[in-house]
Amino acid sequence: MTHVPPPNSVEQLMQRAEALAGLSLADIAKELNIAVPKDLRRDKGWVGQLFEAALGAEAGSKPEQDFLHLGVELKSLPLNAAGLPLETTYVCVAPLANVTGLRWEDSLVYHKLQRVLWIPVEGERQIAIGARRVGMPILWQPTTRQQQQLKQDWEEIMELISLGKVSQISARHGEVLQLRPKAANSKAMTNSIAEDGSMQQTNPRGFYLKTQFTTQILRDYFG
DNA sequence: CTTTGATCATAT
């Protein structure tokens, strides 16, 4: 695979991202010598990893922003034919134990969403992976209102977790941020707080941005 | 058709 060095500045990162706009995923993959899968069933993260390679993000599984030195997180955003998000956006894993005293400003959600480079891409299953086209990138920072919405949802969900009610939290909680399973399968287990305050085992969860929220981001940017 | 809960690949 061709190697792209990390960008030296946000400007350079944006130039690279803008250069991808209008290209198909096959175009980008060819330049990087990366094979295009037939479908994403067994390669669910392929598009995101392709963008990481094309933009010079550090490949890794660290709980940090993709471009830590620039303070930027990279996210692909699959869109339908109407230009609206097809999927929720994964943010990070949710802490289910040892959460006493954890504040919003210290949370992983807060840090990851301080600045995000969104790369819109056609995502309908009827379009072959390689034929899907990339859109103009959006460098986004949450508005005061968006920060408030995220904080409120986060605090509500974290309170339930701290009270040992994680099993009662469904994806319907939260206006813009939701909690959902995030694991290899439903049998995977991690420590969480029980209602009596002791430790119990539950399926790991992650925070996701609802499509309504990312729709709003697109709307604010493109009109 | 949309959303919720489940799942896949890979690195550490």
Added chain:
DNA sequence: ATATGATCAAAG
């Protein structure tokens, strides 16, 4: 087991 990258697919 936990983190990254997410989409799949059953249910509503």
